Amino acid sequence: MNNDAVIQALRQALAADPRNGPLWIHLADQLMAGGDRAGAIEAVRMSTQIRETARAAGKRLVSLLREDGQLAEALIRAEALLDDDEDPDLRAELELILELRGGAVASDADLSAPAEIAAEDADDVEPAAESSAAEEEAREPALAPIAAPGADEPDENWADQFDWGDLRVTFSDVAGLDDVKKQINLRIIAPFTNPDVYRAFGRDGGGGLLMYGPPGCGKTYLARATAGELSARFVSVSIHEIIDKYWGESEKYVHALFEDARSNSPTVLFFDEFDALGASRGRGDNSFWRVFVDQMLQEMDGVDSRNRDVLLFAATNMPWNVDPAFRRPGRFDRVLLVTPPDAEARRQILTKHLAEMPGGRALDVDAIVAKTELYTGADLRHLCERAGEAALELSLTSGEIHDVTQAHVKAALGKTQSTALEWFATARNHARYANEGGQYDDLVSYLKAIRKW
Ligand SMILES: Nc1ncnc2c1ncn2[C@@H]1O[C@H](COP(=O)(O)OP(=O)(O)O)[C@@H](O)[C@H]1O
Numbered sequence: 015m016n017n018d019a020v021i022q023a024l025r026q027a028l029a030a031d032p033r034n035g036p037l038w039i040h041l042a043d044q045l046m047a048g049g050d051r052a053g054a055i056e057a058v059r060m061s062t063q064i065r066e067t068a069r070a071a072g073k074r075l076v077s078l079l080r081e082d083g084q085l086a087e088a089l090i091r092a093e094a095l096l097d098d099d100e101d102p103d104l105r106a107e108l109e110l111i112l113e114l115r116g117g118a119v120a121s122d123a124d125l126s127a128p129a130e131i132a133a134e135d136a137d138d139v140e141p142a143a144e145s146s147a148a149e150e151e152a153r154e155p156a157l158a159p160i161a162a163p164g165a166d167e168p169d170e171n172w173a174d175q176f177d178w179g180d181l182r183v184t185f186s187d188v189a190g191l192d193d194v195k196k197q198i199n200l201r202i203i204a205p206f207t208n209p210d211v212y213r214a215f216g217r218d219g220g221g222g223l224l225m226y227g228p229p230g231c232g233k234t235y236l237a238r239a240t241a242g243e244l245s246a247r248f249v250s251v252s253i254h255e256i257i258d259k260y261w262g263e264s265e266k267y268v269h270a271l272f273e274d275a276r277s278n279s280p281t282v283l284f285f286d287e288f289d290a291l292g293a294s295r296g297r298g299d300n301s302f303w304r305v306f307v308d309q310m311l312q313e314m315d316g317v318d319s320r321n322r323d324v325l326l327f328a329a330t331n332m333p334w335n336v337d338p339a340f341r342r343p344g345r346f347d348r349v350l351l352v353t354p355p356d357a358e359a360r361r362q363i364l365t366k367h368l369a370e371m372p373g374g375r376a377l378d379v380d381a382i383v384a385k386t387e388l389y390t391g392a393d394l395r396h397l398c399e400r401a402g403e404a405a406l407e408l409s410l411t412s413g414e415i416h417d418v419t420q421a422h423v424k425a426a427l428g429k430t431q432s433t434a435l436e437w438f439a440t441a442r443n444h445a446r447y448a449n450e451g452g453q454y455d456d457l458v459s460y461l462k463a464i465r466k467w
């Protein structure tokens with residue numbers, strides 16, 4: 015059996031026996047051997063969910079993530095494991111991660127051993143006392159953006175560093191997903207535009223909406239479109255970025271972010287890659303990480319009236335990694351599955367992309383729709399680009415414009431596939447074995463409907 019056949023056999027075995035931790039590890043080994051690190055990471059991730067293999071897999075995951083440059087998560091996981099049990103290998107791994115992070119500064123004195131290492135790093139990156147102001151300006155500011163709003167007098171320019179998203183997108187740009195749009199309308203837009211009606215029913219705004227689903231299906235796009243619908247400001251923050259950039263100061267940053275949103279309302283505040291917060295499970299109380307999560311919770315809780323004009327969204331491809339504390343009432347208690355476009359939505363997306371290419375309007379869109387079941391929005395764009403490239407290449411070599419043809423699309427179809435399939439395989443296991451409180455009921459119905467259950 016060649017490597018691919020082994021992998022396929024393992025996947026089949028795991029479909030029948032997904033609680034088999036060692037088998038997931040074995041799959042990870044095979045995937046690594048074939049050079050598929052992303053796949054290996056996913057497989058190891060699965061075996062971290064199984065008690066028997068959790069710790070060994072956790073260690074393995076730390077190394078893989080570190081190799082993959084996913085340092086924020088690697089660090090968090092290494093720390094969590096070290097909180098449970100000291101381990102020289104892991105300690106060395108942690109030091110390596112901290113070294114790779116380089117510019118990151120840990121100022122939290124509560125961190126034990128790793129803090130000392132990080133503090134040494136801090137000496138390297140903090141401007142020496144005698145460095146000129148101009149030099150300081152020129153540096154990538156490690157912590158400066160936080161200092162401003164965290165201090166007594168907020169710096170008005172502070173917010174300029176973000177991409178506020180001038181580009182206006184509305185629901186009409188998002189193809190399909192009618193149920194999701196309806197839920198966003200009911201739960202986010204309407205409470206904002208009709209606060210009195212909601213109050214009459216004893217409901218107050220507050221809380222947020224968590225979107226999950228395979229990558230490339232429009233979660234970020236929907237959050238942006240919600241802001242567009244309301245002509246609200248859109249602020250998108252990646253959790254990984256907060257961890258990487260504002261290490262040791264991130265709770266101040268989070269506070270500043272919320273304060274900024276409150277004083278510039280309405281603002282859609284969107285937290286991307288929200289699963290990064292979930293790696294906190296099992297961590298000690300003194301960890302910086304706990305402080306950060308608590309700060310997030312504090313900003314979301316107890317100050318409902320102040321948050322009234324702050325519309326909170328979060329998105330994740332890995333809802334199973336989201337800290338359950340965030341799912342309680344008043345927080346991200348509303349969870350929405352964002353799925354790949356259905357046939358009608360695919361027709362819309364394809365029509366729009368193809369219209370931008372020579373000859374694109376003459377193509378048989380319905381034929382492409384039929385061949386792209388479960389393609390994500392991003393996959394469809396990629397498909398069109400590939401087909402377009404073939405025609406572009408012909409045009410460049412011949413010196414005259416060549417139309418995109420159905421043959422180009424067909425060739426591109428042969429080279430692409432739905433990137434959501436991998437996600438469905440992983441998600442199915444979580445939905446089968448970790449569907450506490452029916453949290454994945456939507457997913458179960460969907461998987462059944464697309465015959466992936
Ligand atoms: N339903 C959709 N309608 C239109 N475009 C879509 C849709 N889903 C995805 N896309 C396209 O794919 C891109 C990637 O989507 P994105 O929102 O970043 O996905 P996610 O956040 O779920 O990973 C979007 O910018 C958009 O161009």
Ligand SMILES: [Mg+2]
Pocket residue numbers: 230233234235286329
């Ligand atoms: Mg996204």
